[in-house]
Amino acid sequence: xxxxxxxxxxxxxxxxxxxxxxxxxxxxxxxxxxxxxxxxxxxxxxxxxxxxxxxxxxxxxxxxxxxxxxxxxxxxxxxxxxxxxxxxxxxxxxxxxxxxxxxxxxxxxxxxxxxxxxxxxxxx
Numbered sequence: 001x002x003x004x005x006x007x008x009x010x011x012x013x014x015x016x017x018x019x020x021x022x023x024x025x026x027x028x029x030x031x032x033x034x035x036x037x038x039x040x041x042x043x044x045x046x047x048x049x050x051x052x053x054x055x056x057x058x059x060x061x062x063x064x065x066x067x068x069x070x071x072x073x074x075x076x077x078x079x080x081x082x083x084x085x086x087x088x089x090x091x092x093x094x095x096x097x098x099x100x101x102x103x104x105x106x107x108x109x110x111x112x113x114x115x116x117x118x119x120x121x122x123x124x
Contacts, residue, residue: 004028006051008065010033011054018113087105102116
């Protein structure tokens with residue numbers, strides 16, 4: 001069974017880009033345009049192997065999403081990457097305090113994203 005990677009981003013363009021980059025990888029992907037919808041599915045029993053989320057989203061931003069994920073037993077330690085245009089050190093520190101695994105700045109290099117996913121999931 002392939003590892004499940006969840007992408008959360010309110011931008012359809014960003015989701016299309018991540019889909020193109022990862023379509024040849026040995027992973028299953030699910031994409032969400034709203035963090036609260038992804039969270040509800042996770043609270044309902046969906047167990048991802050990796051979560052990649054944007055920071056700036058309406059209703060629930062990436063840090064709020066990350067905080068909520070850490071309260072769900074199944075995802076309290078799930079590797080989570082922030083894929084965002086933000087580069088502020090204080091935001092990165094906040095993410096780290098909530099258990100964020102890594103930070104990738106948009107626009108991302110496709111090889112960098114693939115490498116991060118491969119490393120985190122320990123793919124061959």
